[in-house]
Every structure is written in structure tokens, then in C-alpha cells.
Amino acid sequence: MEKEKEIGARIKERRTALGLTQEDLAERLNVTFQAVSKWENGISMPDITLFHKLANVLELTVDELLNGATSETPNAPKKQWGKITGTVTKDIHGDVGKIVGDVEADIYGNVNGDIIGTVRNIFGNVEGNIMGEVQGDITGYVAKSLFGTVQGSVKLGIRGRCLGTVIGDGINVVPDKKKKKVDKS
Numbered sequence: 001m002e003k004e005k006e007i008g009a010r011i012k013e014r015r016t017a018l019g020l021t022q023e024d025l026a027e028r029l030n031v032t033f034q035a036v037s038k039w040e041n042g043i044s045m046p047d048i049t050l051f052h053k054l055a056n057v058l059e060l061t062v063d064e065l066l067n068g069a070t071s072e073t074p075n076a077p078k079k080q081w082g083k084i085t086g087t088v089t090k091d092i093h094g095d096v097g098k099i100v101g102d103v104e105a106d107i108y109g110n111v112n113g114d115i116i117g118t119v120r121n122i123f124g125n126v127e128g129n130i131m132g133e134v135q136g137d138i139t140g141y142v143a144k145s146l147f148g149t150v151q152g153s154v155k156l157g158i159r160g161r162c163l164g165t166v167i168g169d170g171i172n173v174v175p176d177k178k179k180k181k182v183d184k185s
Contacts, residue, residue, distance in 0.1 A: 005042030010065060012040040014058040024139070028057050028123070057123065059093050059108050083113070098128065110140070121152070130164065137168065 015025050015036075022040070026033040029050055038044040046054055055065045081096040084103065091105045098113030106121040114128035118135060125140030130148045137152035145160035153168035 004039075004045050006068070007045065007066060008040045008042040010060075010068065011036070011054070011058065014060060015040075018059065020057075025057065028139070029053060056091060056093070056106075056108060095124070099132075106136075114144075115148070125156070129160070 011025075015022070022033040022036040026036045029036075029046075031046075031050070035044070035046075039046055051062050051065065055062045058065065081092060081094055083097045084099045084101060086101045088101070088103045089105060092103065092107045093109065095109040096107060096111050096113075099111060099115045099117055099119060101117045103117070103119040106123060107119060108123045110124040111119075111122060111126045111128065115126060115130045115132050115134070117132045119132075120134075121136035122134060122138045122140070124138075125143065126138060127143045129144040130142060130146045130150065132148045134148075134150045134152070138150060138154045139156075141156035142154055142158045142160065146154075146158050146162050146164040146166070148164045150164070150166045151168065154166055158166075
């Protein structure tokens, strides 16, 4: 029972550090938020088949999830990657700069520049414009404008202009504050 409480505390600590709710984590893992609550309170453990995906979402290794920080990574800061050009085929755990090319994997962090190319899923925010394609979902927001395509949803909305296409549901376009309100009376 002690190990369950340690792992549960680690899950809760990382979830809150990443700004995720229990519902957010549950949605990414295709479980109920009640299951996440039980894990965090040490009542039960995640199914063994979920550990790899859970560790990825929490930006940890499976070893770090099960045993805590290793001597090589005690409280390590989030990795930062610069401009990506060409093709990346493995998941990226950390923030990236501008993407000019293809990321044939998921990004577990923010994209701090524009996307000109394709990305599978982004578990974070896009601080720039999207001029290419996101083949899955964006769990955060798009800070600037969408000129390309998002095949999935944009969970926290598009804060700039939406001149492209969002095929999935869940888009929330933040209205332009400079537009004048029309009096309908």
C-alpha cells in the first residue's frame, strides 16, 4: 500500500505541475477521472498497460514514475529544443521552437514558434502560427493564427484568426477584442 501512495503522490505532483486537471489526464489515457483520483490517493494503481503512456503524458520515464527522480535527473528542468528542420520520428518531451518539416510523432510540450510542416499531436500550446498541418489534437491553445489544418480539436481555442480548418470538435475561437459590438436593438 505504501508504494501505491508514493506513485499516486508522484502522479498528482506531475499532473498539477503540468497544469492538468484529473479530467485532462483521464481523457489522454482514456480512463475516468475517478480512476485518476484513486491512483492519486493510493487506493489503486494504473493498469500495467498504461504505465508507458502515463509516463509520457507526465513527461517522465517509467522508472521515474515508479521510483521517483533518478540521480541523473533530480528535478530536471523541462528540455528545450530549438528550431526543428527535416523529419523527427520519435516523441519530443519538452518545448520546441519553430517547426519547418515533419514531426511524425507527438510533442509533449509547447511549440514556441510557427509550424510550417506537419505534426501528429501537441500536448501543450502553440505560441506561433500554424501554416502546416496538425494531424491530431492540440490540448492547449493556438496563440496566433491558424492558416493550415488541424485534423483533431484545439482544446483551449485559437486566440488569433482562424483562416484555416479545424476538422475535429472542441474549437473555441477567442473573439477579436478590436471588433466593435453591433447593437441589435
